[in-house]
Structures are given as C-alpha cells and as structure tokens.
Amino acid sequence: MKKTAVLLALAAALISACATMSYQSVLPGVNTLGELQVTADAGWNLAPAYATPNATSKSQTWTRDGLLLDRLIIIPAVADGEALFKSRDPAAALPPFRASMLPNEIEEMTESTIVKLFGEGSAVVSTENLRPWGFAEHRGVMFDIAVTVTESPDYRGMVGAFIVGDKLYMILFLAATPYYYDKHIASVEALIKGAAIRVPTVPTA
C-alpha cells in the first residue's frame, strides 16, 4: 500500500536521523569510564544516547529490563561547578557539585537533581540510610532513594558516591517498584560497592 510505504519510509528516515539507535551489550568484567572502574556481571545493556538526552556525554546508562523498569547511571569525574545531568532548559537550575561538599550535601544535591529530572511537582524524592563506604582506598558514601511519581510506578534506588581529586564519581541506580528494584538490587549493590578509581600505570621511562 503506497501510503504505508510512505509512512514506513518516513518513520525509517526520521528514526535514522537520530544518533545510534541501538542498545549495546555491556561486557561482563571490568568496565572503565575514564578513571572509574566498575565490575559488571552479565546481563547489562548500554542505552543509546537518544534514550537518555539528559545524560552528560561522559556518563553511561545501563539497563537490564528496560529504562522504564531499571536504570544504572554511571557518572564519572563531575567537576566543581558541574551538575550531574544536563538540561536544555536553563530554568531547570540543576544544582552544581562543589568539591567541598560533605555527605549531606551530596545527598541533597542528588535528591534535588532527581526531583528536577522527573519534573518539579510531578515527583517527590526522599533519601535515607546515608552511610560511609570505602571505594577501594577512597572514602565515600552510599544512600538509598525513594521516588514517588504521578502516573508512573514508584522508583527505589541506591547511590554510591566519592570524591577524588576534587571530582565526584557517582553511580546511581533506580528501579520500579514493585518487583524490579528487588530483582536487581543485590547485583547492583555489589557493583556499586566494587567501584574504584583505576590506578594509572606509570610508563617506565
């Protein structure tokens, strides 16, 4: 049918106009984003850029069952003055990271950021269970998140974050409840806890 052909071609053309459209498999084992190393088990998929337009270029978003159901966001090397995500809306005012931040401030920045990502007034975010954690030799923190959203399942999550050389490294996990958070949290917690800064190998002179 000619109309169908036209529509199909249109759809294809429009779709290919976007950047890479497909999810890629994440190789199990050590994955490196800049200086940050995380150890992934099997089953993760790397989301293409079009699916995560608020993500900064240095971050990666992984999912096991689909972005609406679970997402792991790995954000390395956030510099002083930068936000965790980017927004094309200047009115959004995502809070910036400051190298002098203490754990409570990292927690608040994350909470406030997630509220804005979901939409101020569409979501209520709370954080709790702030606790210290050593990411290899670097002291950092972990905490839990709960997000209540209108017309959407609720989300629960976990965050690991540490500061090295005045830069913030964060791994943020959110998954839908019921079910998806519980399904993945054990393996995610292990992944977060095992995050480390790669020791650079100094080339011999």
Added chain:
Amino acid sequence: MNFRAFVYFAAAALAGMSAPAYSEDIHDVDHKIPPGYKPEESRDEKGLWMEIEEYELALNKSALLVRDPEINNYLQSVVCRVAGDYCSDVRVYLVRNPGFNASMTATGMMQVWTGLLVRASSTDELAAVIGHEIAHYTRLHTLERLRKLKSMAARGSIFDLGVAILTGYSTPIGQASAMLNVLAFNREQESEADFLGARLVAEAGYDPHAAYRVWEKIIAEEKAAIDKRPEPGIFSKTHPDAGVRAAELKAWVSDKWGPPDQEETADEALVTVMNNHYLFLMEDMIDTNRFGRTEELLKRHAAMGVNPSLVRYFYGEMFRQRGADGDTELAMAAYRHSIEGGAAPPEAYKNLGYLYLKTDNPASAQESFRDYLARNPDASDRAMIEFYLEEGPQ
C-alpha cells in the same frame, strides 16, 4: 446596567477615578451558571469533560495528593465558605507541589498546591485566590479555555499532556512550557475573576483587601527571586499584569469596603496548620533551590507568627544550600537560633554539625552530632554520623 453598577460609577466619577476600559458591568458581573450546573450536550464540551473526570479519578489515587485530615479540613472549610451556594459543586484536592498555584476545571475540580499554602500570610489571602478561581468557574472561563486548547495546532498528543496543562499540573523540565500560555485567560476574564472573586471573599466574611495583597506579594516574590526563573505552572505567568491589577483592585476594594485595617493579622487557623506541618510544607520548597523566593517566604512566616524555631531552621537550610559568601556563618547562626527557640527539628543539630566540620571545629561538630542522635535515635543516617563521632576530630 443594574443599579449597583450605576452607583459605583457615579461614585467613581465623583471621586475622579478613571473608569476601566471594559464593559461597564465588569465590577459587578455575576455567576453565569447556577449551583449544580452540569454540561450541556455539545460534543466538545462533553468529551473534554469526560477526560477531566478520568483525570480526577487518577488524582484521587495520586501519590502526590496530600491526605492529612487537619490540612484538608482547614482548606475545605475555606473553600466551602467562599463558594457559598456552590460549595457542593467544588471538590478540592491539595497536591504536593512547591509552586504557587490554584486552578479549577470546568467540572468543579479544584487543585490547590502546597506552594500556595506556604505563600499565604493569612486565611484571607488563601480565600482570595480560591475566590478568584471559583469566579473563573462560575463565569465559564474554564470552559472557554478548554475550547481554546483545541484550536492549537501543537500535537504532542497524548491526552495526559492536554489535561495536565488544563489543570495546571506540572510537567517535566522544559516540556511544554510553551503551552503554559494556554492556561492564560484573556484580560477581561481576569478582571472579571478579580472583581467577582473579591466580592465572594467579602460575602464569605473574609477581608477583601487580601485580593490585591495577593498580587502585591506575587510581585514581591518575583523581585526577590534571584534568577528570575519561571516556576513550573506558575500562577503569575498565567495571570499577567500583576501590578496593574493590584492597583485597580486596591482602588475598587477600598472604595467599596473602605480602607484596610491597620494591620494584617494572620489568623490562628492558618498559623496552627503551618506550625503543625511546617517541615512537610517547606521541604519541597527547599528542594527547588530557589533561594530568593524561599527567603521571601521565610520573612513572611516569621511575620505571621509561625514558630520561630521552625522558621529559623529553614533559614539555616536556605543559607547553607545557597552557599554564597558569608552564608555558612549565617546558616550556623540560624541553626543556633532555631535551637535556642526550643522547637528545632533534630536536623538542625545535624546540619549545624556538618557546618562545624566545614569550618574546622570538630569538637563542636561532635557535640552537635551527639545532640542529633540523642533527639533522633532512629536516624536513618546513624551510620554516617557515628562514623564522624568515631573518627574524632580530624
């Protein structure tokens, strides 16, 4: 033209005030629909009506709906008083959203955001906003607005977006902010709502001078806003010309009901609600990082007589998160004042502790942290605080 309007105009002419450039009845418009109004059978009216009813069903289940009985009873009683004969036509929902908004749909569903409650200096002001919205409803502006949406070419689609806009519900960052202008009524409709709304307020026994004070406060808040960023679903964005309207209303209200009382007084009912729910009402405000506005509100709360310990705590939060030069000291002073007031929430001790750490005073930090844990033994961040206690001064 009826007799009352004539009298007003004669008086206005005598007083030398300029007449507004509308139909002469605008100050005296009345309800267009009777109590118990239901839609007629026109197709477009009924279809959208149904969509909004579905939305209301969803709103009833919404996680952002505030269900606390004390706040709801307070709000409900104000709405009912202002609505008068229309009380049973209005169903009011209090929604968690730090923006200033109240909106009403043609079906009688009213949404009030918690951001409105934290901005009211008195129940009169709350009544004024509610009266304004009820007037839009009884004058059928809400229905006309529905029709306007349809004539917009903008697609996007999904019914959720359309109704979200119509009911003033917020949308995620940057999405459909251009469609906010659809919420706006025309100038004449706004004036009608101002004047009819003010009359409803007076007839319900509230202070009609609150009607223009609301606009004056909106202006004050905009001025205080540091970044002039629009709030989501902002009331003032969809209700323009605040200055002009405040002036017109002030002149008219003063003429009709005499000059304002010496002082505005916050009534006990509102202050009680604020005191009992302050942390809940203000925490969403802090999350928005809109420090200029927040500071403006805190000033009002202090003036109103909200418990100073509570207000001071949020001053602390605001200064601390704003983090401008000198704010650390201001924040610490605020937390200390809050604590002296005797009703500081445990978080005041904790956040003061963190600031002591930042200002190289580990001994005081430890003391504050201990106070925090003593007052909040079930603290979920106990592990973090104990880490600092065990570490000792660094």
Added chain:
Amino acid sequence: MQHPICKARGNPAGSRLFFTTVLAMLISACAPMNVKQVDRLTTVEEHPRILLMPPDIRYYLLTAGGVPEPNAEWTEAAQTNFTEAVTDYAASIGSDLKLADKTNLSQAEIDYEELHSAVGFTILSNYFGSAPLPSKNGQFDWSLGPGISAIGEDHDADYALYVYYRDYQASGGRIAFAVLAAAAGAATSVGSESGFASLIDLRTGDVVWFNVVSSGSGELRKKEGAAAVVRTLFKDIPTNTAVE
C-alpha cells in the same frame, strides 16, 4: 531543530511519552497487524479465571489541525461494547471472566496497573520495536513479579488481563487535509487504532501473552465490531479448549 521523535525525555515519566509516540508511528506505518505471542499454555488450568483490569480505552476525533479531541459517547460505547465482547469471548474459550471495579481499586492494584503500563511500553519498544536489549537474546521474560499473587487471591483469579487501546478517528476535515497533503507529497496520518493487551499469570506475575493491535481490526463503537476487535486483540490467547 530536533525532530519530535528524537526529543525524547530522559526521565522515566517522559520516556513513556516517547515510547507512545514511537508506538503510534510504528503501528500506523504497518498495515498488517503486528502480533506476537508467547506460548505458556501449560499453566492454564481447567476453567481459568481471568480478572479483567479496567480497560484503558479511549476514542478521539482527529480534527483537521491534528489535535485529538476526546469523544465521550464513542469512548463510553467502546468501553461498554468491549467489556461485553470480552465477557462473551472469555466464555467461548472456556474461561471465567471477572471485571475489576475501576472506582474501587486497592492501592496494590493501582501500583500494579502503573507497573504494567511501564512493562507494556517497555515491551513495545524493546521487544517489538527497533531497540531490542541484546542481553535478552530475543527472549521474552518480562514479569510483574510474584508479589501480584495477593491480587489473584483477593479476586480468586488465575490471570489478569490488561488492555490499552487508543482510536483516533479522522474527521472529514482531517481526511480532506490528508488528501491534500498526499497530493503535495507529504505523508500525514489519517487516523489510527492502536493497542495492546497482556495476560499476566497471577501466580508468578509473568507476562504469558502479549498482543499488539493495529489498524483494521474493527469498530469498537458497534457491537459486531467490538467482537471482531476482541478476537483480533486476543488472537492466539492461551485457552483451555484443546484444539490440537
């Protein structure tokens, strides 16, 4: 300027909008129905009891400007006809169908409805759509989780049936516009029907059957049409009337 299909929001709530747009585009582009089925007949008992969750069915009139105008009479008629047709159909395949009351859902039922919607859209984009998840290796294993069994117990049901259906009927003006647009070489959608249905095993939460429906399935606003749509929507639904 970014095309709307690329202007996807990264946040989960907005992703749904994106996926719905994708759905509309994919579905309207395909004249043949896009049907997939996962076969888990082994769990179907004698006289399986199916709980029909409130069907999310809406009818719109697509005006010349492309703005969908919700139509109350059509939607009510469609919902009523659909419910009757499904009840008849369920009987014909030897199942008991119960209807969940929309105005009386428990918090858990609301939570699962929202979760299902997220799972449904995920299936559309990551299974039927052009963005599969490599880790799944073509497997269909989405589930709402075993916690849903409490709902099954509350209602004495073995399965839950969720239905989502949107119908945009072209108005005379819209059709005229489309004809003009086609003459000018531009493609424009004239109207479409799209929907999906899923059957959830209430004991495990697994999606045991999922069907996507597109154009040409039938007219829900009429009784006979509704029966046809139901047959299409539930094509190959696991039944217990042995045909083999």
